[in-house]
Amino acid sequence: MGSLVDYKNQQYILEVCKRLYEKKFCFHWYIVGDGPLRKSLENFVTENGLESCVTLTGKKSFSELRDLYRQSNFLVQATLIEGFGKAPVEALLHGVIPVLNNISMAEEMIGNGSRGYIFDAEHPENLEILVYSIMKEQHRFINMIENGRAYVKWQTLENWANNCVAAVNDFFEEK
Secondary structure (H helix, E strand, O other), rough: OOOOHHOOOHHHHHHHHHHHHHHHOOOEEEEOOOOOOOOHHHHHHHOOOOOOOOEEEEEOOOOHHHHHHHHHOOOEEEOOOOOHHHHHHHHOOOOOOEEEEEOHHHHHOOOOOOOEEEOOOOOOOHHHHHHHHHHHHHHHHHHHHHHHHHHHOOOHHHHHHHHHHHHHHHHHHOO
């Protein structure tokens, strides 16, 4: 989801899709967004016969994106650079389990495995193996969704501001 640019690493996702497709794994992957890599990603999908299981949707309006979240089980991000990403928070809100490359705030967002999954985007087999592992853990999904929704309830600007004020106050009280 987002801009189709190198650092978002959508090509990695497509490599994983190719591997899953070749092994007859049943899935449908949506890649949401637009950008300079769109044509090359579309070409990869076509050249590898992935049209039946991968859709590049282009940009989506808020309501279209909400509908897409509501029909999805997972949000997968292989991004190479990301802070506290908006897409995983939106996914958690809609009951979608995040599966994130292990960078920056990913561990915080998935709550040590209580809200989602982490992988290392260095090699496509890492995510492929995780996908198979996740499918064996369906009994955990309800709790993960509930934990995710409880988590995002506190991810507001007001709470962030209150935490900043408290940190500044604590700093000056210590001196």
